[in-house]
Amino acid sequence: MSTRRTFVCTLGAAAAFAQRRPNGPMRFTADWNSLRRHQVPAWFNEAKLGIFVHWGLYSVPAWAPPTGELGKVDFSTWFANNPYAEWYLNSIRLKNSQTWRHHAKTYGEDYDYYRFAETFNRETAKWQPAAWAKLFAAAGARYVVLTTKHHDGFTLWPSRVAHPERPGLNSQRDLVGDLAQAVRAAGLRMGLYYSGGLDWSINPTPVTSMAQVAGTVIHTEPYARYADAHWRELIERYQPSVLWNDIGYPRQGQLPEIFADYYNKFPEGLINNRFTQDHFDFTTPEYAVMDRIQGKKWEACRGLGFSFGYNQVEGPEHVMSAAKLIALLVDIVSNNGNLLLNVGPRPDGSISDIQQDRLTKLGEWMARNGEGIYGSTPAANPAGKTADGGKVNFTRRGDTLYAFLHDRTTGPVTIENLFLDSAGKVSVLGGGPVKTTQKGSALQVELPAAPAPYTLALKIENGWQLAR
Ligand code: GLC
Secondary structure, X not given: OHHHHHHXXXXXXXXXXXXXXXXXXXXXXXXXXXXXXXXXXXXXXXXXXXXXXXXXHHHOOOOOOOOOXXXXXXXXXXXXXXXXXXXXXXXXXXXXXXXHHXXXXXXXXXXOHHHHHHHHHHHHOOOOHHHHHHHHHHOOOOEEEEEEEOOOOOEOOOOOOOOOOOOOOEOOOOHHHHXXXXXXXXXXXXXXXXXXXXXXXXXXXXXXXXXXXXXXXXXXXXXXXXXXXHHHHHHHHHOOOEEEEEOOOOOOOOHHHHHHHHHHHOOOOEEEOOOOOOOOOEEOOEXXXXXXXXXXXXXXXXXXXXXXXXXXXXXXXXXXXXXXXXXXXXXXXXXXXXXEEEEXXXXXXXXXXXXXXXXXXXXXXXXXXXXXXXXXXXXXXXXXXXXXXXXXXXXXXXXXXXXXXXXXXXXXXXXXOXXXXXXXXXXXXXXXXXXXXXXXXXXXXXXXXXXXXXXXXXXXXXOEEEOO
């Protein structure tokens, strides 16, 4: 009898243990089949908005011709007149380019780019990271991604990893650590950008075409050891929530090992697709958006103007309006994406008035309308239209539908392909209920008399149906 009891108890304990295991953290091994089992963590799906920060030596000259948006200019024009201010070093290597001429006139033709480190180190000593964290949190962002090393090879942390050829390309202050700490204190997550494929301090071949972007990725053993050691150091020191790599990776790199160790330590971490590897958590369209609901999680990134790094040449005519920015975010979210909105600070950490203005307006809008954004999932249809041709986006949370009207925010508006039965209830987010009338397959809504400054969101509870 007692033997039998022991047996039963042991079995019971084993069963309980076996049940616990699936809930425990998943273990990953250094192979793609294992890594592919990693799921996008809920926090990233829910967050919707992150802030990208491009900050480095290029923030000192802060200069690029405002040629246009990526994707709207052909590539030969693009590289010769590169509007990305963080590409300054490449642009001055192109003799007689606009940036080369600016550089020759301002600093002298032979002035070495890496001499900007002196100004950068002096100015960054003044920076107050808590002010950034406050601004980004107030904008409604839930995470931040910082350029720890851009293509110029200068690191924003005092790395212990020795540069294979040129020592001293590290910032004096631990900008990565100081920002990570401030961002976390404000309740946001911290992600790290790293230029894995391009490092112009090692391969100085100027890039003048898209083919050369891929063609100048460094595939050497010493560089692979360097980049691997950097990623390992970044993970260990700063526990990033996102590994945001750029422009490929040396093929000798040990990505599966790094990724498995990362996921095992931080199951809630994510890896972007720009290692050009077999497994990634999300894709990263740049100055582009997906116009369909995607099965794969995606994150669009872009600057407010034409550049990621601060460009002193850009004026209001190059920078997105608050209205456009808000409509862009809503459209991205309704298609299951996140927006990683870029800020380009000056070396002393100050952020231009126009960038601050856009962040503040976005934050005010999010404070009122965030209910239909954070934690939302795509509705049956990401977008529709009003009878007068205006654009409407849809998101949902559980049984509640949110309709975002970008073009008309006052008076009667008719939303096509939306049905509401008598149980339905419609209200303005952050406002009161509104009257509705079903007109065939369209719903007429009486919007408030006072116009909303930007996109207006309707909350639609119970008894609704959205046709494709
Ligand atoms: C690109 C650019 C770069 C920018 C980045 C952001 O690859 O080279 O300047 O940092 O993407 O998405």
